Amino acid sequence: MITVIKGNKREVPPMLPPLVWWEQVMEAEASDLSWMLWYDPLLEYLPPDDLQRVRAKARVWLLAMGEYPRDINCWWEIRQGRKARIIPLRDKGTVGAIQDDGVLICQECKARWSAQHDGSDHANRCKLCGCWWIHQVQPRPEEVRI
Amino acid sequence: MSMRLTEHAVFDIDGSGSDVGGTTISTAYRSMEDFARVMAYIELGTWNATDDLDHGRLEAAQDTSGTGLGELTSDAAAGNYDTDNPLDADGDFLIIEARAEDLDVEGSDVAVRATAGEDGNSGVDNVTVVLVTYGSSYPQKELQGAPVTGSKVYADPST
Numbered sequence: 001m002i003t004v005i006k007g008n009k010r011e012v013p014p015m016l017p018p019l020v021w022w023e024q025v026m027e028a029e030a031s032d033l034s035w036m037l038w039y040d041p042l043l044e045y046l047p048p049d050d051l052q053r054v055r056a057k058a059r060v061w062l063l064a065m066g067e068y069p070r071d072i073n074c075w076w077e078i079r080q081g082r083k084a085r086i087i088p089l090r091d092k093g094t095v096g097a098i099q100d101d102g103v104l105i106c107q108e109c110k111a112r113w114s115a116q117h118d119g120s121d122h123a124n125r126c127k128l129c130g131c132w133w134i135h136q137v138q139p140r141p142e143e144v145r146i
Numbered sequence: 147m148s149m150r151l152t153e154h155a156v157f158d159i160d161g162s163g164s165d166v167g168g169t170t171i172s173t174a175y176r177s178m179e180d181f182a183r184v185m186a187y188i189e190l191g192t193w194n195a196t197d198d199l200d201h202g203r204l205e206a207a208q209d210t211s212g213t214g215l216g217e218l219t220s221d222a223a224a225g226n227y228d229t230d231n232p233l234d235a236d237g238d239f240l241i242i243e244a245r246a247e248d249l250d251v252e253g254s255d256v257a258v259r260a261t262a263g264e265d266g267n268s269g270v271d272n273v274t275v276v277l278v279t280y281g282s283s284y285p286q287k288e289l290q291g292a293p294v295t296g297s298k299v300y301a302d303p304s305t
Contacts, residue, residue, distance in 0.1 A: 002219050004226050005241040111236040112192040114270035123195050128235040
């Protein structure tokens, strides 16, 4: 039997192995989660299956971290919803810090985005967390005057 | 029975952050003879916003030289790895699990490897691929191979 699991490290509670995390998510998804006192506006846009999956992930996060997740923008179902345009674009900006090698680091989610081989500019929005960027080239250490 | 993973499993790693833009990378072939299960863990590092992970699969062959190589899992639209919903960001991971009985016995498949790749190559696309073959029928120490000073080292808190 083939099993396939997709996700991002940011939605797995720290110190929890991904496979253990997934087993707990599957178990929670099969249970009644109506008692959960957790709400995020992004849940409004999700179809029923994705909603149950996200709530299951939130329950696993609660058990592992002792509190409900505060930011689910990097979670798989939310990202797929943005791609499918059923979730609106995120109305939050941050800095996209561009390093010497052209890699842009989103200051919200810390995702690393490589430069385009053709020299064109980076996009103006992070595909992972959804924030829009103000591009900022990081100064070299010798250029920083204290 | 010992619970040391090194007595029940073997590891194959490729990538360690290799750029797979416009190409694919694969682990070495690993014979599943006497092992029950195999798992591939594929994780994206620095990634290009225009690119997607187009390939993520387990492959099987008749021997560890790759004879009769074929796909054990699929990577296509609606496949085992659904490329219509691809990995496309730093930190994304793909886990593929299979059992020995999933191998094509009639085709004499005994060896597996994990493959990842990206076709577009708009920028650097780093991937790490780890293959874990486990559930040895005959647990014994140092399944990964005899230790070699400075090269193949087994360490634990008691050493």
